[in-house]
Amino acid sequence: MAARQKFMRLLPGRLVGQTVEEGRNKQTGYVLTLQTREQHIRRERATSNICTNQSLLAVGATIFLAALGKQGFREMSELCLQKAHYAFRQITTIPGFAAAFSSPFFDEFVIKTPVSTERLQQHFERVGILGGYPLDKSYSGMENSMLFCVTETRTKEDIDLLVNALKEVQR
Structure with missing residues (x-):
């Protein structure tokens, strides 16, 4: 055209x-x-x-869920849970990185960081990672806190890359 x-x-x-x-x-x-x-x-x-994009997104989500089916939805949910908890365990073993909350979670968790979230984001950009939402930009009392979300689309290698990037930023 x-x-x-x-x-x-x-x-x-x-x-x-x-x-x-x-x-x-x-x-x-x-x-x-x-x-x-x-x-x-x-x-x-x-x-x-x-x-409206809302209607278009609703149709897309409906098709996706119908294609997954009941068992597929359950498997996808379990993958989200397992991968998020793997990422959480790996991140919280890094000195200085700690859980901000002790409550149970599904696929999102908040990490207190020993360095500024701005520095983390700059480092992520340098190594090609789009990850972590800086909570200190939106919520008072959440200084140096970052929200991470891990879904079924992330691989173990992706998560390990994130963990290594977090280790590197402290050096």
Whole structure:
């Protein structure tokens, strides 16, 4: 499809751009580009029949869960639990890194860090890791605390890479 620049924002539907992930994975990704904001907030002014991302995401989630089935959903959940607890155990063996809370968790946990979360994020970026949400940016009293989430999509190698990066940042 082709259009003059001045007509690009008047096209019905969405324009999809292709990109390649930076870092070690180099996976191809697709993003919606040049979509008008009205498509998400006002149905009557939308230029496409997909008016809200919420509906589109709900359909995608429904299809995913239906494809997994009851047993597949259980297996995926167990993988999340096992991998998150493996990551937690490995991280909390590193001197200076400790659990922020003692309560049970499923696939997310908070770690108190001996260095600033900003320094951690900079180090993660250098080694190609997108990980950990710095809680001190959003919550008072959570200085040097980072939220980690581990799902079924992470491999043992991914988790070990994260653990090694945390060890390196202290040197």
